[in-house]
Amino acid sequence: MTRPMARRTVLGALGAASLAGTALVAAPGAANAARPKDLRPGGAYDRFVAGRAAQDMFSGTVLIAHHGQPVLVRAYGMANKDQSIPNRPDTVFWLASITKTFTALAIAQLVEQGKMAFHDTLGTHLDGFATEVAGTVTVHQLLTHTSGVGRPAVGGGTPPGLDWNSFDEVMDGTLALIRQAPLQFTPGTRYAYSNDGFFVLGAIVAKVTGQSYFDYIRQHVFSPAGMAHTDFYGRPQVLANNAIARPYSTQRDGTRGDFATSPYAPFSTGPAGGAYSTLSDLLAFARALTAGKLLNPAFVDLITSGKHALPPSEPPAQVEFYGYGYLNTILNNRRIVGHSGSGPGAANRLDIYPDLNWASIVLSNYDTTINPIIQLERDLITR
Structure with missing residues (x-):
């Protein structure tokens, strides 16, 4: 032992x-x-x-x-x-979820280049979020699953987004759903694994670089x-x-x-x-x-x-x-x-x-x- x-x-x-x-x-x-x-x-x-x-x-x-x-x-x-x-x-x-290592790496590349910071709030780069989300959630918290961002786990029924047929629809549709969801807890107070949080990070990559998240990762x-x-x-x-x-x-x-x-x-x-x-x-x-x-x-x-x-x-x-x-x-x-x-x-x-x-x-x-x-x-x- x-x-x-x-x-x-x-x-x-x-x-x-x-x-x-x-x-x-x-x-x-x-x-x-x-x-x-x-x-x-x-x-x-x-x-x-x-x-x-x-x-x-x-x-x-x-x-x-x-x-x-x-x-x-x-x-x-x-x-x-x-x-x-x-x-x-x-x-x-x-x-x-091994994909998350690539998304996090992309964020770190942009921080290294001085284009953003880990302490930036979500609202620094993306709009359309409620004030209590945009002004408090940080990139650090999104990366560590401590942000409270994301939809709660759902039970039975048909999951949303099954009619999306392109990468743009996946990104835009998911972000629209995340924007509507309230925080699950006060940012930084606990850990809760969040796929939605990494969608937000992908959207930040796209906003900061001016190209799609997918193209940025490829390149x-x-x-x-x-x-x-x-x-x-x-x-x-x-x-x-x-x-x-x-x-x-x-x-x-x-x-x-x-x-x-x-x-x-x-x-x-x-x-x-x-x-x-x-x-x-x-x-x-x-x-x-x-x-x-x-x-x-x-x-x-x-x-x-x-x-x-x-x-x-x-x-x-x-x-x-x-x-x-x-x-x-x-x-x-x-x-x-x-x-x-x-x-x-x-x-x-x-x-x-x-x-x-x-x-x-x-x-x-x-x-x-x-x-x-x-x-x-x-x-x-x-x-």
Whole structure:
């Protein structure tokens, strides 16, 4: 059992390893560096994931990398069951909330350039919000899910926006609904995960830059990171592209249905979760981020460091914080930075280990939990 850390020790660990410049890029001799056999092909991790797939508890791709070089790459299950198309290492998956790392990075780029500030209020950049929202909610609070902005969780019934058929309609329609919603709590007083908050951040990116959020991310995140197979896709594009894995969501009777063909599937989940990518592209993103190619290293450390303490969750850790669009976890006194992504027919995780030079990516087109896979990966890397 891991011994709890004192507050001073926790704060020290949070700042001990700088994410930028952590040598996720290949280092001399790294390809021949000693790597635990349990993380290599045929090892405990490889066998465990294969076992989950054999039980139809996992469908997707996994990658383990050291110093930016893949150590293990695997693909399991079907990308399209109707057409018998298997998942492959280069299959494109819906990232869901991993998209938030790109949105937060875009905000930080604009702050670095002096075009905005983290303490700016929402009303500094966007109009149409109630005075108590526009004048009090800050960019910092939106990034850390402490703003109170967003619609409360809804129960049954048809969700709004199913008739939207373009990225403009998704952005405009969602922002109109958010503008009508009262604050759920006084900004800064508590944490409540908010997809709507990241839609607002995407709208701020568009307002400050004068171009669409989607074009900005393509030009300033995906392109410089070398993410050639990453993009935002609408539902019609997903249905027409056999390179994209169909998301198979769990039904009430336990069967799995293609969520992309569901009448409840939205056109896109936008800045909060609408990006699609591959294993190799996410590894390229991790390399570019840690090498300071997308953002000054000081700002990389800023957005990936912990801002708000989170309650215990799965998989377990000593402590977990939310930063600016990045989760910051400490396990076995080692820091892990990244994000999860989940939704109907999606379960994903990007983990970067700053002080160990490892990275792990799991992309799944099932919504069956991948926590057992993540827990084993983390235990093997940090032990």
